[in-house]
Amino acid sequence: MPVGYWCPVLHAHLPYVRHPEYPAFLEEDWLFEALNETYVPIVRVLDGLLRDGVDYRLTMTLSPPLVSMMTDGLLIDRYLRHLDSLVELSRREIERTSRWQPQLTELARFYHGEFQDVRRVFRDEYGSNLLNAFRKHRDAGKLEIITCGATHGFLPLMDPVPQAVRAQVHVAADHYRQHFGRDPQGIWLPECGYLPGHEVYLKEAGLRYAFLESHGLTDAHPRPSFGVHAPLVSPGGIVFFGRDMESSRQVWSAESGYPGDFDYREFYKDVGFELPIGTSRSSCPMACARTSGSSTTA
Amino acid sequence: MANSKKQANGATPAARKAALSKPRAAKAAAKKTAPAAPRARKSAVAKPAAAKAAVKKTARKVPAAPAARAVGKTAKRRVAGARRGEATAVEPPHAVPGLNEEDQIRAAKFLPRELPKRIFEEERFLFPESYGQNRIRLLVRDPEWIFAYWDVKPQTLEELAKKLGERALALSRLTLRVVDPVSGGSSDILLPAGARWWYVRTDSARRTYRAELGITLPSGEFRRLAESNTVVTPRVGPSPERARRRMSYRDASEVAPAAAALAEREDREQGLASQPWEAESLDGAASTPSAPARARAARGGASDAFRPGGASDSFKR
Numbered sequence: 168m169p170v171g172y173w174c175p176v177l178h179a180h181l182p183y184v185r186h187p188e189y190p191a192f193l194e195e196d197w198l199f200e201a202l203n204e205t206y207v208p209i210v211r212v213l214d215g216l217l218r219d220g221v222d223y224r225l226t227m228t229l230s231p232p233l234v235s236m237m238t239d240g241l242l243i244d245r246y247l248r249h250l251d252s253l254v255e256l257s258r259r260e261i262e263r264t265s266r267w268q269p270q271l272t273e274l275a276r277f278y279h280g281e282f283q284d285v286r287r288v289f290r291d292e293y294g295s296n297l298l299n300a301f302r303k304h305r306d307a308g309k310l311e312i313i314t315c316g317a318t319h320g321f322l323p324l325m326d327p328v329p330q331a332v333r334a335q336v337h338v339a340a341d342h343y344r345q346h347f348g349r350d351p352q353g354i355w356l357p358e359c360g361y362l363p364g365h366e367v368y369l370k371e372a373g374l375r376y377a378f379l380e381s382h383g384l385t386d387a388h389p390r391p392s393f394g395v396h397a398p399l400v401s402p403g404g405i406v407f408f409g410r411d412m413e414s415s416r417q418v419w420s421a422e423s424g425y426p427g428d429f430d431y432r433e434f435y436k437d438v439g440f441e442l443p444i445g446t447s448r449s450s451c452p453m454a455c456a457r458t459s460g461s462s463t464t465a
Numbered sequence: 466m467a468n469s470k471k472q473a474n475g476a477t478p479a480a481r482k483a484a485l486s487k488p489r490a491a492k493a494a495a496k497k498t499a500p501a502a503p504r505a506r507k508s509a510v511a512k513p514a515a516a517k518a519a520v521k522k523t524a525r526k527v528p529a530a531p532a533a534r535a536v537g538k539t540a541k542r543r544v545a546g547a548r549r550g551e552a553t554a555v556e557p558p559h560a561v562p563g564l565n566e567e568d569q570i571r572a573a574k575f576l577p578r579e580l581p582k583r584i585f586e587e588e589r590f591l592f593p594e595s596y597g598q599n600r601i602r603l604l605v606r607d608p609e610w611i612f613a614y615w616d617v618k619p620q621t622l623e624e625l626a627k628k629l630g631e632r633a634l635a636l637s638r639l640t641l642r643v644v645d646p647v648s649g650g651s652s653d654i655l656l657p658a659g660a661r662w663w664y665v666r667t668d669s670a671r672r673t674y675r676a677e678l679g680i681t682l683p684s685g686e687f688r689r690l691a692e693s694n695t696v697v698t699p700r701v702g703p704s705p706e707r708a709r710r711r712m713s714y715r716d717a718s719e720v721a722p723a724a725a726a727l728a729e730r731e732d733r734e735q736g737l738a739s740q741p742w743e744a745e746s747l748d749g750a751a752s753t754p755s756a757p758a759r760a761r762a763a764r765g766g767a768s769d770a771f772r773p774g775g776a777s778d779s780f781k782r
Contacts, residue, residue: 323604323605324604326604326696327602327603327604327694362605363697363699385703386699386700386702386703386704387704388671388700388704388706389704389706389707389708389709390703390704390705390706390707390708391708392707392708400712
């Protein structure tokens with residue numbers, strides 16, 4: 168008999184950035200970096216679990232802005248171009264480092280392989296639409312995809328304009344139906360922001376559960392006897408799950424969590440900034456003002 | 466205690482961002498190790514845009530020299546290329562002979578250049594200073610602070626000036642009256658002229674607040690201009706009252722229709738209509754386990770709400 172259950176929830180969101188009026192736009196790189204470093208790697212891990220027959224369970228938010236960007240033709244084209252330039256850059260880095268910095272050649276090879284593999288997964292395996300991957304895992308019964316606010320707006324601050332709160336929830340639910348073909352069951356409230364009474368909107372949209380900050384449960388009235396270790400049912404029948412403080416600290420804290428551990432890579436160290444002008448930039452057709460995650464990153 | 470709590474609250478916005486485990490954790494790792502980095506990056510992003518705009522303005526004012534005109538033409542061609550969606554690299558707009566590549570790039574910063582039209586700059590939208598209505602709204606910032614913001618119709622003040630005279634109005638003070646409509650009590654805050662918002666310290670207890678914006682005349686009379694929404698501040702810390710009911714989830718598909726109908730009737734009586742939940746008193750649970758508790762024990766239940774036999778607390782109505 169299990170002592171308890173632990174529910175891993177990943178919240179994936181990026182602000183909506185799309186600038187067709189420019190050939191390349193710096194902030195669009197946020198999406199490209201996140202795809203390279205987070206979303207495609209997650210899909211690879213899930214694929215691996217499925218292949219190995221691991222009966223895993225995972226809940227994941229895909230926020231409406233992120234879903235919209237992941238399915239946008241212009242951004243997908245630009246991402247593929249960005250990936251091509253990264254593959255090309257890392258190829259040149261193998262040449263350069265083997266001549267001048269042989270100690271980094273292995274790293275350059277790693278990144279060359281990594282970018283090629285990301286491109287293979289994204290373009291060849293899932294037809295340049297990562298939602299196909301997430302849907303596949305959902306249909307396998309392993310992944311629960313939940314929604315978020317329509318624009319990730321902080322709902323408590325919208326309370327003086329209730330129409331805005333309602334729109335955030337309903338548009339998100341509609342968007343979910345449009346992309347995933349069924350009703351959303353849960354929602355990650357943007358920034359876990361909740362005001363008593365907002366459950367009405369969640370219920371209207373057919374949502375059954377949401378997630379709260381730890382003190383959303385521990386400071387609830389009346390006081391729940393299990394704290395964050397059991398969900399809580401509101402008078403309207405919406406179930407609220409609380410975040411576990413210890414796990415949150417491990418994942419998020421810069422002081423005591425593993426993000427602050429120096430075994431982790433310095434994400435902003437970038438060969439695009441460090442090489443002399445002309446070496447890397449002229450080798451890239453575009454978007455090489457920053458070429459994050461490239462080969463001298465250690 | 467209040468202070469430490471406040472600090473904890475101050476820290477939460479950052480902490481709130483974290484998911485139970487966050488996909489961007491690795492990215493966040495780097496961000497957290499160098500806390501200034503994201504901000505630095507943002508400002509770095511903003512600055513070139515501003516610089517570009519500045520250059521654009523000067524380019525319009527100063528009549529173009531022949532060389533600059535030539536630059537303008539190439540720039541236009543480049544823009545056209547960009548509009549057609551070609552993946553044209555942004556080439557240096559101008560080549561100054563006798564300079565190496567790096568110096569040319571540096572020099573190019575000071576050259577007038579035409580950039581593609583930025584839609585959000587051309588069609589600039591500015592929020593109006595005032596919406597011309599008397600309106601005040603309250604927001605709960607945290608258990609200890611309320612934020613009030615308002616708008617005052619200019620005509621209202623003009624009318625008051627006519628009615629009372631300029632001098633009397635000049636001696637009057639814009640006033641925020643905060644009241645508790647439930648348990649009573651009120652306090653007035655005399656605001657500085659031109660104030661548009663104010664932070665109000667609360668009682669650090671669960672309490673209801675409403676605000677009135679008005680003008681305190683030299684006579685001491687309060688003239689109301691607008692009334693706010695009602696807000697309730699949350700309690701600081703855990704509730705002294707313990708939950709007395711536990712809910713258990715029954716999977717609708719597992720419950721026989723008759724039993725479901727019975728449970729539904731019971732739920733309705735308890736004000737929990739059409740919920741797949743069974744309520745159970747926590748007080749009596751220890752001595753005589755209720756039916757759901759017995760069922761849970763038989764099934765080997767745990768505190769997972771979405772499995773039959775799970776348990777969780779609920780509000781007591």
